[in-house]
Amino acid sequence: PSETEKKYRIGFSQCTGDDDWRSTMLANMKRQMAFYPGSELIYKDARDNNDLQKEQIRELMKQGIDLLIVSPNEAQPLTRIVEEVFNKGTPVIVIDRKTSSMLYTSFVGADNQEIGRKAADYVGRLLHGKGNVIEVIGRPGSTPAIARQQGFSEGLVKFPSIKITSQVYGNWLKDDAEAELNKIKDKLTEADIVFAHNDLMALGAYEVYRKANINKKIRFIGVDGLAGPGGGMQLVNDKILDATLLYPTGGEAAIQTAFKILNRESFLKENILQTLVIDSANVESLLLQAEKINEQQRDIEKQQGLLERQRAIYKSQTILLEITITALVLVLVLGTVAFLSLHNNRKINRRLLASNKEILLQRN
Ligand code: FRU
Secondary structure, three states: OOOOOOOOEEEEEEOOOOOHHHHHHHHHHHHHHOOOOOOEEEEEEOOOOHHHHHHHHHHHHHHOOOEEEEOOOOHHHHHHHHHHHHHOOOOEEEEOOOOOOOOOOEEEEEOHHHHHHHHHHHHHHHOOOOEEEEEEEOOOOOHHHHHHHHHHHHHHOOOOOEEEEEEEEOOOOHHHHHHHHHHOHHHHHHOOEEEEOOHHHHHHHHHHHHHOOOOOOOEEEEEEOOOOOOOHHHHHHOOOOOEEEEOOOOHHHHHHHHHHHHOOOOOOOEEEEOOOEEEOOOHHHHHHHHHHHHHHHHHHHHHHHHHHHHHHHHHHHHHHHHHHHHHHHHHHHHHHHHHHHHHHHHHHHHHHHHHHHHHHHHHO
8 A cells, every 4th residue: 555545434233342352453443554555544442232233323323434343233223224325335344244135345254154064064073973061152142153053053963862951042152141141050060062053152161160070071061263372273272172164354455445345345244254163183273373474563563663664764864854954055145145235235335435535636
């Protein structure tokens, strides 16, 4: 992007900013924004609240944004307002969670139904086609929960001897997952595996089982597979989870798509991000890779800081140069004026002297 490129305001309405997955998404977005100096990202966190999110989208529209990125907390309640934004001519990028409408400019995110199917496949293989599952579902009205559940049950059709014995709604939250599982304490022992729709709820399930002192090997599977400390990759590496399904945040892709739309370049309406099962077979190499990428990221940021400093030095030096040149011109002009007036003075003096002499001569 060049200096002459237009500056844009992008509004980002996030359903919640509380967990690591969402803060990773935001960090990735900000990192991409650094490539578009002058453009800004206005961020709003709806804290799991549909009404608050609607209000925040209205605020963003009032502030005047060129494009909206939105991850709707729940599909149905947010559909009208997002359609409204789209119909007013503001481009809309839907990220991770969807509304119930096709009225959006572009979608960025993984295929959640596929995640459900892949989880079912993995469960089927792990249990050798026979056993009981407890499913911990995300927030009921959010599209990833609906799609993961659907994909999971579809995937299990291939394994008729695997039964989902209980389903609870954990609303994507660890505490809610624990509370709901504690309500079905008597059903916990019949399960062989718990499939939770994210790693946080999977960890919650693991802790409920640990505290219940159940003497049976239970396996836990989550979704997200974040790389950082406490993330899904580490949980797999620490053998707390048997597996997790990588669910990329799409932060970078969303910003890239946003600028393609704003600069009227070609873009895809559906940007489907890749997913993959992370288990003991590949977690080590994935962690290593993530660390390498992190390192490179830090280097890029260092270089960006350096560049920024150089730019500031260049700017202050240009100003100094301009002042010096102005002063020089001023000195030259004033010098010339002084020289000319000196010259003039001398001429007048000489003339005065001459006329003085003449007067004296005449008097004598
Ligand atoms: C984070 C999160 C993720 C999950 C996604 C679904 O807020 O709960 O764990 O994969 O949202 O939208």
